[in-house]
Every structure is written in structure tokens, then in C-alpha cells.
Amino acid sequence: MTASAAHSFAARRAGDIRLITGVSAAHFMSHYYMLVLPPLFAFVRQDYGVSYTELGLALTMFNAASAVLQTPAGFMVDRINARLLLIGGLVLQAAALAVAGLVNSYWVMVAMFALMGVGNTVYHPADYSLLSRHVAAERVSQAYSIHTFSGLLGSAAAPGTILFMHSLFGWRGAFIGAGILGLVIAVGVLLQGDPAYDEQPTKKKEDEKSGADWKLLLSPPILISFVFFMLLSFSNFGLQNFSVVALGALYGTAPSAANTALSANLAFAAAGVLAGGWIAARTHRHALAAALGLLGAACVTLLLGAVDVGAVVLILVMSFSGFCTGAIMPPRDMLVREVTPPGSFGTVFGFVTNGFSLAGILSPLIFGALMDHGEPRLVFFVIAAGSLLAILTVASVPRRRAD
Numbered sequence: 001m002t003a004s005a006a007h008s009f010a011a012r013r014a015g016d017i018r019l020i021t022g023v024s025a026a027h028f029m030s031h032y033y034m035l036v037l038p039p040l041f042a043f044v045r046q047d048y049g050v051s052y053t054e055l056g057l058a059l060t061m062f063n064a065a066s067a068v069l070q071t072p073a074g075f076m077v078d079r080i081n082a083r084l085l086l087i088g089g090l091v092l093q094a095a096a097l098a099v100a101g102l103v104n105s106y107w108v109m110v111a112m113f114a115l116m117g118v119g120n121t122v123y124h125p126a127d128y129s130l131l132s133r134h135v136a137a138e139r140v141s142q143a144y145s146i147h148t149f150s151g152l153l154g155s156a157a158a159p160g161t162i163l164f165m166h167s168l169f170g171w172r173g174a175f176i177g178a179g180i181l182g183l184v185i186a187v188g189v190l191l192q193g194d195p196a197y198d199e200q201p202t203k204k205k206e207d208e209k210s211g212a213d214w215k216l217l218l219s220p221p222i223l224i225s226f227v228f229f230m231l232l233s234f235s236n237f238g239l240q241n242f243s244v245v246a247l248g249a250l251y252g253t254a255p256s257a258a259n260t261a262l263s264a265n266l267a268f269a270a271a272g273v274l275a276g277g278w279i280a281a282r283t284h285r286h287a288l289a290a291a292l293g294l295l296g297a298a299c300v301t302l303l304l305g306a307v308d309v310g311a312v313v314l315i316l317v318m319s320f321s322g323f324c325t326g327a328i329m330p331p332r333d334m335l336v337r338e339v340t341p342p343g344s345f346g347t348v349f350g351f352v353t354n355g356f357s358l359a360g361i362l363s364p365l366i367f368g369a370l371m372d373h374g375e376p377r378l379v380f381f382v383i384a385a386g387s388l389l390a391i392l393t394v395a396s397v398p399r400r401r402a403d
Contacts (some may be wrong), residue, residue: 015195016135020143022189023127024150026090029182030123031154033093033116034062036178039159043171048106058113065117067357074125074350075213078343082126082133083194087186089122094182100174125350132337132345134195138281144333145277152270152326213344215280215349221339225348228393229355232294232332236325237363237380239265239301243318246376251308261314265322272326279327286331286338290390293328297321297388305380335394 037044041055077085093116100112130142165174216222244262247253255268272293279289300321303309309317370378 001145007327008197012136013139016139016143018192019130019134019195020139020146023086023130023143024147025145025185026086026189027123027127028150028154028157029090029093029126029185031118031151032158032178033097033120033182035155035158036097036162036175037113039162040052040166040171040174043166043234044109047171050106054106057136058110061110061114062117062120063208063357063360065114066120067354067361069118070124070354070357071122071347071351073121074347076123077125077129077346077350080196082129082195082346083189085122086126086130087190089119089126090182090186090189092116092119094179094186096179097182098176098179101172101179121350123288124353125346128333128337129346130195132340135343140337141280141330141334142277145273145330146327146330149270149273149277152266154271156266156270178356202356213347215339216344216347222348222351224393224396225339226352226355228332228335228390229352230359231355231386231390232325232328233356233359234363235301235383235390236387237296237359238367238383239321241364242367242371242379243304245371246379247314249371249374249376253308253311253314257311257314261311265318265325268319268322269326272323273329274326275323276330278325280330280334283345286334287394290328290331290335290394293324294332294387294391294394296324297328298384298391300324301380301384305377338356 037055037058041052044050045052045055050374054308060389073085096112096115100109103109127142127147131140131147135143151229162174162178164386165177169177244255244258247258247261248255276289276293280286300317304314336348336352337345366382367379370376370382
């Protein structure tokens, strides 16, 4: 390698690292903001004299805005500078959260969380568009895994740091502090400047794209990818939100033991994401990698529904399940990338990640109904069924780009 080529390679690698760092930092804040309110429920409820249901309305507005606007946000990402949209979404969330802390009004808080949901819509479309278009092909899978890991890290960091800020400044100060943190991250991403490289520049003109977006989204590869995202999230939400109560109802498992097992599941999911990125960088058989992870998660979930394994084995089983689930995520993203035409990453990822929102709506209703009808065993069997059905979607996604 000549000196000039070596310098070019080093510059490209440094540019990729800067971009991955900035996008991952924004994704960290996206997940952080999703969990900024729940740790403060008791304090906000006491100050405003409202019910938990009324507090839940703020989260409902956040998620509803995200669900409705994420696909349009994907369209915008493919037409407007994705980095600036990402920064704008982060600034909107940070400012809205700070206003929620400054203004003494429950309804203003609800409105600000709705605005935060609007800001949240840009993350997945913009993140995946930036990483897919501007990171060197040999590093994309690892970029996806770091991106996903940063989101999990944001979710894990939120409760403790929010409560720490509350202990110093009260819940309003915690909101303002979290808002300032988001603004700092936004400034950092802004100072990075536009990416220097473009792996897959947009080839379609604006007038050519306008009539083709929905045709693309309704094509079989993209629709199947949407279903895949939905089924995977459906099973994940079911395990994370209902495994503790289902284990207690089915086997009398102590809440402390069940919650410890769930914490182990989440921790090993983060480790699995990094392992999945390593695997995805070394194979093109992403469908097989995802299918094996799904099969592993399904098998141990069936075991939980069939047998009382005891506290120690429960932790091991839930850890294995989490690792399998995390390892699926980078191949999952690579599968979508494989079927996405150049210049449409924001549109496609904005659409398929709506599967998260749909799963978030369906999962509590279905698993809640199973628990209400005294069927905790079926909770685990339905979770496993979701993973097994997801294998069918992985096997049926065409390995070519949608037109």
C-alpha cells in the first residue's frame, strides 16, 4: 500500500468512526428520553395531583406521535440532509423536555411529551440512512451493532441518572438537566460536519421518487421485513414486560428472582448485539444468523413455559435468551439493507421500524389478556411462537434489492 493510499484509508476510517460516534450518541439520547418520565412517576404525580393513568397519557402521546409520523420522517430523510434532521429531532426533544420542567402545568407537560415523540421520529430513519450511505461497506454491520448497543445503553442509563439528578435538583431539575444533555450531544453532532464519503449516493430525482416510495414500501421484500421487525419486537416486549408476573403466577417465582433474571436478560442482550455485529461483519449469511438466534430464543422460552427451572437456572436461561435476541439485531438490520435501493434507506427503515410501534400496541393487549384469563403458561408459548414465525419471515425475504 502506498503512502497516499494508506493516508486515504486512515482518513476514511477516522471519518467512519466520527460518524458512528455521533449517530450512536444521538441514538443513546433517543432511548434515554423514552425512559425519562417513568422513574419520576411518583414525584410528578404528587406535584400535579394526577393519577398514574393521567401520567401514562404523556407516554401515550409520545408513542402515538412517533408511530404516526415515523414513515413520513423516513420520506423526509431521503430528501433533506439526514444529519440536520437528526440534529433537529434531538434539539426538539431536548427543548421540549426542558420546557416540561420549567412550566408548572400538567397539560403543558403532556404537550411537550407529544413534541418529544415528534422529535423521536427522525432517529431510526436518519441513523440508518447515515450509516448505510456513508460508512464503508466492510464496517456497516459493526456500525449497526454499535448503534443498537448505544440505544440499549441509553435505556439502562436513564433510570439511575434521572433519579440522581432528582435527588439534587428535584424532578423539574432532572427534566432540565436531561434536556441540557441532549443539547450538548446535538452540538457535538453538528460540529462533526457532513460525512465526507457517500457509499450509495441518491440516484433518483425528486420527481422520480415521489410516485415510487409507496410502491417500494408495499413490495414483498419490504413488507416481509416490516413483519419481521414486528414479530421480533412482539416477542421481546412480551418477555420484558410480562415474564416477571407470568413466572410468579405460574411457579410462584419470587419477584426478586424474576427481576434478577430479567436484568440478566437485558445485560446479555447488549453483549449479544456486539457479538452479532462481529458475526455479521464476517458472513453474508445474515438470514441464517438471525434464524439461529431466533431458534435459540424460542427454545429456551418454551422451556420456561413448560418447566419450573428454579432461580439459578432461570437466570442462566434468561441470559441465554437475551444473548440470542441481541445477536439477532445486526443481521436483522443487514437484511433490510440488502433489499433497500440506494437513496431509500430513510424511507425503508422509517417504515419497517414502525413494526416496533405496532408490536408495542399489540403486545400489552395480548399478553395482558392472557394474564387476565389465568393463562401465564401461554405467555411463554406465544412469545416463542412469535420468534418461530419470525424465522419464516427471515427465510422468505428475497435476497435482492426491492425495485
